[in-house]
Amino acid sequence: MIRTLLITGGAGFIGSNFVHHWCETYPDDRVVVLDALTYAGNRKTLAKLENSNNFRFVQGNICDRSLVDSLFREEKIDTVAHFAAESHVDRSILGPDAFIQTNVVGSFTLLESFRYFWLEQGKPDTYRFLHVSTDEVYGSLELDDPAFCENTPYAPNSPYSASKAGSDHLARAYYHTYGLPTIITNCSNNYGPYHFPEKLIPLMCINILLGKPLPVYGDGQNIRDWLYVGDHCQALDTVLHKGKPGETYNIGGNNEVKNLDLVYKLCELMDELAPDLPVKPAKELITFVKDRPGHDRRYAIDATKIKTELGWTPQETVDGGLRRTITWYLNNREWWQPLLSKDYQAYYDQVYGVKS
Template identity: 75%
Template sequence: MLTLLVTGGAGFIGSNFVHYWLDRHPEDRLVVLDALTYAGNRQNLAPLENHPRFKFVQGDICDRPLMDSLLTTEQITTIAHFAAESHVDRSIQGPGAFVQTNVVGTFTLLESFRQYWLSLGQPPHLRFLHVSTDEVYGSLSPTDPAFTETTPYAPNSPYSASKAGSDHLARAYFHTYGMPTIITNCSNNYGPFQFPEKLIPLMCVNVLQGKPLPVYGDGQNVRDWLYVKDHCSALDAVIQGGSLGETYNIGGNNEIKNLDLVQTLCQLMDELSPALPVTPAQELVTFVTDRLGHDRRYAIDNTKITTELGWQPAMTFEQGLRETLIWYLEHQDWWQPLLNHRP
């Protein structure tokens, strides 16, 4: 039986992971920690409030006394560390919060876990899973091979630089102290509970409201998309069988240009919601000034996690996008209150 501390567990990927883990691992306990900033939403976890193996704690990973107390009193065996500031545009406008949460917060959590691990006699079954992003690797040209675990780091935004710093700390704690850390770097996620400042939910919500669909630059930037539940299953495989001190890249094998994605989304919205304020929805596409330092292409090479752990994404992008849009159409009461918190 594991007792997991899930940091950032009320956010998009974290809350999906919590639902996934409780469903798939009926013997394990989950302690969910979240500061409940704008992107952390207690409603994401509402169905679990009375679950006997679930506990929620509101708090900040930078709060060292709280981290020390939680690890000890809850007898944590595994940390799944999702807590992070993650929106590139916000990092350009205000990088300080990203350094504080992503670098200082991760350092605080690592130090707390190290002291806890030492106090227990360095037990071999403890794990610290650090969940990160493919953006730490920088930008690819159209002909470059996909990112592997040995691709040099070259972050280009304050967000990706702060995540790179946290990755380096997690790696250093394994190599210096022998602490049982594992790092994952994942491509763009999509699915339920994603805050409506991110590309797919933003476009969906704007279509429903008849608002412009802003596409940066020429729309030819390429991203590799992964359905969030496939990400959760990959993290499960890493926690269960990943090698300590290793990094595993997780991707969906779905390289798509931003403009092509938006056009596909518009076609699906025309089909799924025939009473739209503007039809066809594609008429709302509006090109806007490109994002500062906008990376041109990301792509993930999944070979390592596939060959070592036997993981593969199960959801096709077409089906995953359809299911995601249906979720947003059926849960307008979830995203409507969040619109005032968008940048």
């Protein structure tokens, strides 16, 4: 079937990668991107699509009910891929208000608007609302704990993860109460092109290029499961086509790595791939900083369900994905250099306590 998608947060990191994936894979589908273009949204990321007849960009907030209502009716949206979110734990610690507003109130607004439009259209069984969430809603694991599965109890430990847990619960409730065809996905840490510099992997790559300290929280032994964003987009594609309304699917990369080991790996690859680094070997830039409050020790995803029920598995290894990611940042300085604004520098200094 030909779909008309509303992709919220489509100028952000995962959202923009998904927009490119969908437009390239399904050129006959109509794609409408709604993005507020906050600090982490970048319209330049979508520049190649702007002249397409099947693409429309709308700058606006998902909390704006009248705007959302009008988009559903004007475009006759049948599929929502909801990425729009405040997503950085450090920023949620400094200022949780925006996280509650966007992640909870914004998700509620989308669900309500979609519900009314779906009812007006006669509740078509082909409609879908894909709610893209995070593994952080499950809390923290000990080293010998089993990985998160879809039945793991929620135990969010930061304002960010609590706000995402709230939006997950709303998406679930709208299926069970109203029959709205919602699907929830919870993914592990993504990495790849178009990632805002505040996040770990782009931060380290850019700081190495600039010869600046590489801040590592605490002892660096926190463990994350790393998922290449291209694999994530393919998984979401699979969920939209094969997933069942009312279900949750965990999406992981099968790549558990300690933060410090990841930074060392990035240093090695940058030494290899980047000529004329200001400091070489890059590992000399590693600087341990005060740990983040309430820092979760380990995340790990059990992706058995999506593999056995829908046939999806990640294709990219962490070594291959990091090499592709670094190469992208080396070749796209014009994308990330303008993002290093005075506001970003001030935020960086406040969070890490070291001059950027």
